[in-house]
Amino acid sequence: MVSATKKTVDTRRFYHNTGQLFADQYYHIYNARLLESRESLIRNSRFRWGDEVKNVPLEQLNSSLGSTDVFVIGTLFKLMPKQPSILRELEENEAVVTDPNHNFTKDEDTLILHETDENVRVVGDIDVSMHVTGIPVSLLGNQLDGGAKFHVKDVCYAGLNLSVYKEPKKTEKVGGKSQDERLLIISGLEFGFDFITSKDRTNEIVAALKKLRNFVTGTSTKEEVNGFNGTKISRIIIAGNSIASGYAKAKSEYLGSSESKDTRSLTEVFELFDKYLFTLAQSGAIIDLMPGKNDPTSFLLPQQPLHPKILPKSGVLENIHPTTNPALIEHNDLLFLGTSGENVLAIKQYSKIEHSTTILRSTLEWGHIAPSAPDNLSCVPFKGKDPFIIDFAPDVYFAGNQPEFLIDTYSTEDKSKIQIVSVPSFVNTLTCVLVDPSNLEVEPICFAEK
Incomplete structure (x- = not known):
């Protein structure tokens, strides 16, 4: 993996002014996440798969690519039939699940890759059960069904940018100990x-x-x-x-x-x-x-x-x-x-x-x-x-x-x-x-x- 330029970490990154934030919708955070992760995803993908593999935007994923291997970048969204839904619970008069140990996964769960306004269903060599919604990823594979599906052969993540690394200080010695x-x-x-x-x-x-x-x-x-x-x-x-x-x-x-x-x-x-x-x-x-x-x-x-x-x-x-x-x-x-x-x-x-x-x-x-x-x-x-x-x-x-x-x-x-x-x-x-x-x-x- 190739390192990013080292920089100073902002230890106050999680502080915010709440009053300035709630006029916005939630889709912005997914766009920001993908935008901030894109450089790392491309860099890591090139390192993993080589420069000869082409990066294709989802909007250009179509039958003209045939079975050519390309890599696509986007955010994973997991479709889960068992995922809690307030509207469904009201409609079916079911109680909301509050048990923190309850697991909502099911064998029928599927993954969708989203980039800007485009979506494609993900199939192939990717373990649906080991992923969750919101992960920025780069997927190597080829288009299927005229670009309606993407067959995955390998997965690459953004990982750590490694922008800061400091060697731990040695403990001071007092009286030789x-x-x-x-x-x-x-x-x-x-x-x-x-x-x-x-x-x-x-x-x-x-x-x-x-x-x-x-x-x-x-x-x-x-x-x-x-x-x-x-x-x-x-x-x-x-x-x-x-x-x-x-x-x-x-x-x-x-x-x-x-x-x-x-x-x-x-x-x-x-x-x-x-x-x-x-x-x-x-x-x-x-x-x-x-x-x-x-x-x-x-x-x-x-x-x-x-x-x-x-x-x-x-x-x-x-x-x-x-x-x-x-x-x-x-x-x-x-x-x-x-x-x-x-x-x-x-x-x-x-x-x-x-x-x-x-x-x-x-x-x-x-x-x-x-x-x-x-x-x-x-x-x-x-x-x-x-x-x-x-x-x-x-x-x-x-x-x-x-x-x-x-x-x-x-x-x-x-x-x-x-x-x-x-x-x-x-x-x-x-x-x-x-x-x-x-x-x-x-x-x-x-x-x-x-």
């Missing part, structure tokens, strides 16, 4: 969880939260963090869903108080989280606070930072950094790109890609964080740009609120290692993820009772 510095990634704290958990499970989560606090502030016992004693946490990334979806009730045991209430409002639950966040911040670690689908901010991606007014205690601290979802965080010349997991769930529901890390790897190959937005994942109707395009190479790429801890790596000719991390939901697994910035090694740390 390297500092045991780590970054901690947490997701799914879900304050208010006791509304939907049993008393015994609530006690387990509360105990784990206390151990987590002690670990971050350096007051843990050996039994609490076996094998991680002396670890200094320099940065904490909280990857969404700090508030539970069922938040009507939350006990003050979170804070070790003897006071108890049966029910609490969202404001009161968030006050508990604010106080807990304040205790974590006393460690001096930088804390990047990402929102998630359960948290009080717009549900449209990219979600904007939580408003400081709902964090009256911790929000005024200099080391608390409310940020976006997705988030792009720079730490000692390392780039951390991550989401709270909505993109992974959407792809899991509309394809047969099973594992979180496989999905994340696929989005790197596709060159897009959330291709199914806006079709199957709500997002802002951007015009003239698509901030979800991955036109840089992150060092760590993660998704929060996953069912389990998993890791993988992705490499290119220009970048030897991109660490891919599936960050488990804390409330479900009592587990966080530690990242060593010196070598990008990742390991889980569990706070469950031994």
Whole structure:
């Protein structure tokens, strides 16, 4: 693969002025996505198939080409009979499917390639089940049925433009030994969880939260963090869903108080989280606070930072950094790109890609964080740009609120290692993820009772 010219990554790419955006329609974002990906698709196609293969616009795809191999560029759209439709549900009086584990794929699913105002049905050597709507692609093959169909022989994606690559800094040495510095990634704290958990499970989560606090502030016992004693946490990334979806009730045991209430409002639950966040911040670690689908901010991606007014205690601290979802965080010349997991769930529901890390790897190959937005994942109707395009190479790429801890790596000719991390939901697994910035090694740390 040929690299693009190196450039500076805009770490504020996911921030936006909402009031200026909603006069536009959603088709603009697909046009912007294809326009921004086209150069990479053509470059990668030439590298993969050679300069002798001709690129043909869809409008020129007709019987005059015969069986000649050409490549076409466009955006995939997946036609799915089982895909939820509000109008169909109203017409047939069916309930909306809300199970996040429900999969909408079917053997009858088909793919359409769209370019500007032209469409062609895609057949041949392309696995429909492993793709979703919104992926910019280049397809090698030949026309069929006078250009009504395109028979695929090979597929090429935009991938990473590799516009930025920075070597990880070596950890500083003190007294001949390297500092045991780590970054901690947490997701799914879900304050208010006791509304939907049993008393015994609530006690387990509360105990784990206390151990987590002690670990971050350096007051843990050996039994609490076996094998991680002396670890200094320099940065904490909280990857969404700090508030539970069922938040009507939350006990003050979170804070070790003897006071108890049966029910609490969202404001009161968030006050508990604010106080807990304040205790974590006393460690001096930088804390990047990402929102998630359960948290009080717009549900449209990219979600904007939580408003400081709902964090009256911790929000005024200099080391608390409310940020976006997705988030792009720079730490000692390392780039951390991550989401709270909505993109992974959407792809899991509309394809047969099973594992979180496989999905994340696929989005790197596709060159897009959330291709199914806006079709199957709500997002802002951007015009003239698509901030979800991955036109840089992150060092760590993660998704929060996953069912389990998993890791993988992705490499290119220009970048030897991109660490891919599936960050488990804390409330479900009592587990966080530690990242060593010196070598990008990742390991889980569990706070469950031994």
